[in-house]
Amino acid sequence: MGAKASRTEKHILAKAREIFSKKGFKNVTMQDIVDACDISRGGLYLHFSSVEDIFLAVLKAEDSIGSDNEASSENVEGEGDYLDGISVSTKLSASDRFAAFLKEQKRFILRRKDGLSLALMEYYSGHNSSPDNNYIKGRFDDCVHTIEEIISDGALSGEFECEDVAGFARNLAYVLEGLKTMATVVSISEQTVDKEMFYILQGIVPVDQYINN
Amino acid sequence: MGAKASRTEKHILAKAREIFSKKGFKNVTMQDIVDACDISRGGLYLHFSSVEDIFLAVLKAEDSIGSDNEASSENVEGEGDYLDGISVSTKLSASDRFAAFLKEQKRFILRRKDGLSLALMEYYSGHNSSPDNNYIKGRFDDCVHTIEEIISDGALSGEFECEDVAGFARNLAYVLEGLKTMATVVSISEQTVDKEMFYILQGIVPVDQYINN
Amino acid sequence: MGAKASRTEKHILAKAREIFSKKGFKNVTMQDIVDACDISRGGLYLHFSSVEDIFLAVLKAEDSIGSDNEASSENVEGEGDYLDGISVSTKLSASDRFAAFLKEQKRFILRRKDGLSLALMEYYSGHNSSPDNNYIKGRFDDCVHTIEEIISDGALSGEFECEDVAGFARNLAYVLEGLKTMATVVSISEQTVDKEMFYILQGIVPVDQYINN
Amino acid sequence: MGAKASRTEKHILAKAREIFSKKGFKNVTMQDIVDACDISRGGLYLHFSSVEDIFLAVLKAEDSIGSDNEASSENVEGEGDYLDGISVSTKLSASDRFAAFLKEQKRFILRRKDGLSLALMEYYSGHNSSPDNNYIKGRFDDCVHTIEEIISDGALSGEFECEDVAGFARNLAYVLEGLKTMATVVSISEQTVDKEMFYILQGIVPVDQYINN
DNA sequence: AATGAATGAGCCTTCATTCAT
């Protein structure tokens, strides 16, 4: 919670992330984390008060490094913020951004098994959380929003042809969600994901950038 | 399959179903079920030996109810068997069958609040069961297969226009899967489902029958 | 308890005996007996009220058939009771009786693993029973008494030479007890038992009868 | 072997020993030990993972105490090592060593009321452990070996007269084993033990040293 | 800050025993 996560805390979170990826949420015990961190039981409690506490901290940390893992339109175009030059020149095309978005989604789907999604699911399923702080719901909404943004930009610039942007965004978001579900439960190949994405994109545009993974 | 399921067992499975849909799989304890069923610890063990055992029984029960309630293309057209008239005339059109299929899927998604998909995901994701006896995978594959069958029939009869039947089927199946997942986690309105289905159908045909729920 | 053990009860006791032989006392459950007897739980309780009850009944039954299993001097010589002729003529020699006694002890030691001794031990060890109704103590005392009787008879008749009959009897009884203990815990060969008995007998007499097992 | 046994562990083993000697092995539960030790369930599991684990630890502890307290022929003569005088003169006679051995056995038998043999028998009889790591078997073999050694030394020096050393050793060992068993089950007086030992020794020698307990 | 032994609640599972039929 403190502004400066101590070296120890970072270490704990890194190790904890691995564990959550591997074992989900419900099966992780304080002991697991203690063992992985080479820290004492008491020492761990000095920093975090429960497994949930740690999990939430992992999630928060995830978000701040999020630009590496989860593509958001903001992040992709945001690099311009650090430039004092002409922001237009740094603005990526809608196609580029969409390609980046899909690439990111694909990466997320494929590495699913060593990601946090299982843990997330377990965490939220035991939690009757309100829709507002529901991670999956939030993820879905972000996804729809990002797609809409990109596609409507692309429609304006002539890169995409799409009459029903909202419909397309929702449709794609559901397909991605379906893929994520299946990936959680079954091993999914890269080809499967590619096939699906291509199918959707047919209705819109050429997808050259996406092809070169 | 369930001929011998005693009154008690049915009661247990019904209660257990509620619990699984509320709490997922991993969070459910024998104690939870005992409490919900107003049964004794020992009494429960008399019928089921573990949470997994109960979960599997819930799934099996689900299937047998399913065959009564859930439309499959075979069932829908099968009614002709009981007619002594010209069987051809009883053959439903592809449109009718597709409408029935979608109606069924919609019903399934909407009653999802008391659905098992979260539990299913938790169960299978910690389970490395072979794809063959994986319930979700099986459900998905059935879904794809049913859609393909209907659509290709419809394409032959001129009811549908679809160049890539397999692609369409997969796409729709993923959307449905995504809807199921979201429905588990968030309340989803009938409009939401309708909107999504309409979007997909645009690419294919008029869907008059589907409209009158 | 009733004077006439019903057919059912005899059946139960027979099956129970097998089970106690195999599993000792502590590990035997009512369920085990129910299963073995093809009887219902309730049915069993109609006859016996607990595992202990059954075990005690098995023991009592054992005693009445005891002449088959456990040699006592009375039994060996008692056959005369059924003769109306001259009882003296039916009286076995001390040597014969001793041989029979030892043969019986040997048989008992060797078949230890499928006897009731383990069950007995377990039963009494959880039972702070007074020395008087302590089975092992009783067995030991009987043993000493029998030996004394036989040996002193034999000393009178000149068959045995033994200055300290009581000492000899106790000594032999302890050796037998030691053999029984070892047999409970380790597999003991017939040779081992023979060797030990011969050693003891050296101090007394020829033991021809014993040799032909 | 026991250097690291914490104060708590020693306390647990001491209490457990009492329990095993009172209740045997199979009747002892973790709960029994928890209650006796005034320790928490979890606390006990921190040190030992099962009743068997504790029992084995008790046995091991027994052994290490044993080497301090129990006479073995080696220990008795070994004292010469610490003298700078003529080691030959410190060599104990066979009689002395035998007296010491018997005294030790007697002490062991008499304190048997809090002895473990019942538990040992129960433990091993339900256990088919290999003879090699069988505690009782090992104890018996050691006993035989020690006796043989002493007696054959004594035979050479003329202290004892014994034609069949091996036979005598086995006989004595079985008697001692029998005494140990009986002592577990019944209260045995010092006189009883003395009587038995004297009886055996008659065949060999004067036993002056043994008399002064 | 850090340690790790100890606690106690909670869940799992098995049985002896009862009781309505």
Add this chain to the structure above:
DNA sequence: TATGAATGAAGGCTCATTCAT
């Protein structure tokens, strides 16, 4: 008599959490 479903107590084990050092 006989049945077997149901009960509840008992024992096993695991963990989150605390606390003296």
